[in-house]
Amino acid sequence: xxxxxxxxxxxxxxxxxxxxxxxxxxxxxxxxxxxxxxxxxxxxxxxxxxxxxxxxxxxxxxxxxxxxxxxxxxxxxxxxxxxxxxxxxxxxxxxxxxxxxxxxxxxxxxxxxxxxxxxxxxxxxxxxxxxxxxxxxxxxxxxxxxxxxxxxxxxxxxxxxxxxxxxxxxxxxxxxxxxxxxxxxxxxxxxxxxxxxxxxxxxxxxxxxxxxxxxxxxxxxxxxxxxxxxxxxxxxxxxxxxxxxxxxxxxxxxxxxxxxxxxxxxxxxxxxxxxxxxx
Amino acid sequence: xxxxxxxxxxxxxxxxxxxxxxxxxxxxxxxxxxxxxxxxxxxxxxxxxxxxxxxxxxxxxxxxxxxxxxxxxxxxxxxxxxxxxxxxxxxxxxxxxxxxxxxxxxxxxxxxxxxxxxxx
Numbered sequence: 001x002x003x004x005x006x007x008x009x010x011x012x013x014x015x016x017x018x019x020x021x022x023x024x025x026x027x028x029x030x031x032x033x034x035x036x037x038x039x040x041x042x043x044x045x046x047x048x049x050x051x052x053x054x055x056x057x058x059x060x061x062x063x064x065x066x067x068x069x070x071x072x073x074x075x076x077x078x079x080x081x082x083x084x085x086x087x088x089x090x091x092x093x094x095x096x097x098x099x100x101x102x103x104x105x106x107x108x109x110x111x112x113x114x115x116x117x118x119x120x121x122x123x124x125x126x127x128x129x130x131x132x133x134x135x136x137x138x139x140x141x142x143x144x145x146x147x148x149x150x151x152x153x154x155x156x157x158x159x160x161x162x163x164x165x166x167x168x169x170x171x172x173x174x175x176x177x178x179x180x181x182x183x184x185x186x187x188x189x190x191x192x193x194x195x196x197x198x199x200x201x202x203x204x205x206x207x208x209x210x211x212x213x214x215x216x217x218x219x220x221x222x223x224x225x226x227x228x229x230x231x232x233x234x235x236x237x238x239x240x241x242x243x244x245x246x247x248x249x250x251x252x253x254x255x256x257x258x259x260x261x262x263x264x265x266x267x268x269x270x271x272x273x274x275x276x277x278x279x
Numbered sequence: 280x281x282x283x284x285x286x287x288x289x290x291x292x293x294x295x296x297x298x299x300x301x302x303x304x305x306x307x308x309x310x311x312x313x314x315x316x317x318x319x320x321x322x323x324x325x326x327x328x329x330x331x332x333x334x335x336x337x338x339x340x341x342x343x344x345x346x347x348x349x350x351x352x353x354x355x356x357x358x359x360x361x362x363x364x365x366x367x368x369x370x371x372x373x374x375x376x377x378x379x380x381x382x383x384x385x386x387x388x389x390x391x392x393x394x395x396x397x398x399x
Binding site: 087267 | 287292296305312315316353359361366369375389393396399
């Protein structure tokens, strides 16, 4: 039987990908980010997941406003590296598990989550930065993936509560899978940041740390957050945090929080939280 | 009966990219999205005016582009930050240059406001 064994909430700041490619991991202003993921990589190497479900948003790589899905799922053998406007990063294509993706899609749709199914999907920083921080990729990626894309860039957005319920539906879908698969789920994006207006660069470390507390202990409270409240407190682009609730909704309440980190060097609160299922 | 829901209210110093912005900015955003193909980046770099003409940008959009006025493209033309950054990268204006412009600061002034500006 398939089983969710852990969940990770992590930022997906694009400059981390650039720093990674340029080998800046040891530079003083970057080191706190990269060091924070070392125990996570070690943990993942020990628990050996077969599949990582990555909840992220596309920032204009594979998706555009001609048709921008509210929820979409990748169902391909592999996911090429997208070109976001500055050329694709030199990374191997990311392997998928289309059989498992179609299983999830079928269970989700019959559970009233009418998700768009993508048989061709290139992936970009929203997906790749968390993957880089968590899994080795040389010579090939250490895990298969299921990308799940959420619209958090063009309002109207799905509510925080809806994203949490999507996570619960993902858990039910995993439980209904007969294959012997060990699964981790990543909720990505955020934390506080704003990339437009005179409030560009807005950070709120108090909000971010409160969010980290509550995603662990009282996620139900976070599902009551409105987009308005998140944007006012933590910046317009902080609404990405609703994708962390999909991760949390897919977990039980019998968890051990094994890691947590926070660092806000430039314009984004870079958060990290890691949970392992006890059973 | 109407669905009970949150209605978005404006936030000072903030652009909320909603349906109205997306409709207003559709042309400039689609133009920017074309920069995800290397041949289009090359075409723009080789002859900006011809590339803008090909996409039938309006005069306001062309002026902001010539002036590298990213604030104008976002705030007056409906540009989405993620799309506009594809143009910015092509013209050598990274996110923090654009951000400084949005804040009405120089790049150096903006960096002064950050906690650890080496992480960029």
